[in-house]
Amino acid sequence: MALLSGLRQLSSSYQWRLYVVHVNHQLRGQDSEEDAAYVKAYCEKWQIPCEVRRVDVLASLKSGGNRQAAARELRYQAYYEVAKHWQIEKLALAHHADDQVETILMRMIRGTGVTGLSGMEPIRKWRGLFIVRPMLKMSRAEIERYCEQENLEPRQDQSNFSLIYTRNRIRHQLIPVLKQLNPKVKEAILHLGEIVAEEEKVWIELVEDALKRVVSQREEGRICVNVQPFLELPVALQRRVVKLILSYLVNGGTNDVTLDAVERIRALAQQQHPSGMIHLLKAVHVYREYEKLWFTFNDQKKVEDSLLDISIPLSIPGVTPIPEFEGMMEAILTSEPLNKWTRNTAVFDADELPTDHPILVRSRKPGDRMSCFGMQGTKKLKKILMEAKIPRHKRHLQPVVITGDQILWVPGVQRSNIAPVSSKTTRFLYLIWHVE
DSSP: OHHHHHHHHHHHHHTOOOOEEEEEOOOSTHHHHHHHHHHHHHHHHHTOOEEEEEOOHHHHGGGOOOHHHHHHHHHHHHHHHHHHHHTOOEEEOOOOHHHHHHHHHHHHHHTOOGGGGGOSOSEEEETTEEEEOTTTTSOHHHHHHHHHHTTOOOOOOGGGGOTTSHHHHIIIIIHHHHHHHOTTHHHHHHHHHHHHHHHHHHHHHHHHHHHHHHEEEEETTEEEEEHHHHHHSOHHHHHHHHHHHHHHHTTTOOTTSOHHHHHHHHHHHHOSSSEEEEEOSTTEEEEEETTEEEEEESOHHHHHHHHTTOEEEOOSSEEEEEGGGTEEEEEEEESSOOSOOOTTEEEEEGGGSOSSSOEEEEOOOTTOEEOBTTOSSOEEHHHHHHHTTOOGGGGGGOOEEEETTEEEEETTTEEBSSSOOOTTOOOEEEEEEEEO
């Protein structure tokens, strides 16, 4: 409300047209309804157009996720829709200096890179709009004094005092402890953010130049990086190139990507194995194809298609890493039966297995069928996976063990009737699937 009051006072001088959108997350019962009514009453009093949007955060969480993250995503989507409807170019948000301190600390705790320490930007472009934060240098105390001066009576969101949220624990528990060590710790953190933000301006030019040297292909939702030139970059530039690529793919929303995720991508580029895949937040997939590193956004079909031609021969005996399916296959050849037995283990009569083709691991393919243990005839693999309740979006990660054109085993799901162990078996082949 302090932001709206200030913009209203300045609007005539700068010829601004103000519009208000209030998002009701429906998380606090009657309090949420009263907040909406409060905003509408002030807008009517000040003759400012106002739209209240209701979003169902709890419904969006039925498929899993974080409540605050879900609320933020729905809130920003509502902002975007209203802005487009009213043909608005600038979205003013009320984040202040205390919010900035908490954001920097939260990113630091989660494991951000240096860029994340710059905090929230005062102005940034987002989906064709400009997000502006006019109060980012004002403290909460200063804003409260302004409200008293202007006879404003802002409402308190009681969820801001709940310690189940990380930001609130930082605000009410961590910062008071830090202030005991340094009474001006907030100022110190804000100063750090400003230093990093200024240095980022220099880094951006260096990173964009490096990006031109390593990117070989760029299209909507996909960016391809040549592995060798990428690895020749200094480590600091490698990390920043990764962050910049992710920024392009997810429209600037990369601050949720941790340093650990960036390091996993670098490790994928460095590994000797010519293939592999990593899943990140926001429907981002990164996969390796020989000397190419593909970054894709919301591109599940293409990621699945990239696995269709992958066939990995098993080391028998031995362990075969299979990063494409996020695991590894252990093969044990023995003359004695073992006690190793889990749903991810299968045993075969080694002498009864076909010898004209090697044993391979691949992804499922359209039209796959297998002869299931204890059954006559064959059955569609698609139906087997459905009956095993393997989620559709995870089926491309399901390894399939084959020899020639026959499916031997689908780890954790179904064994075939090929080469079953009997009382006459003298050599046992154990296959054990280890999920990473």
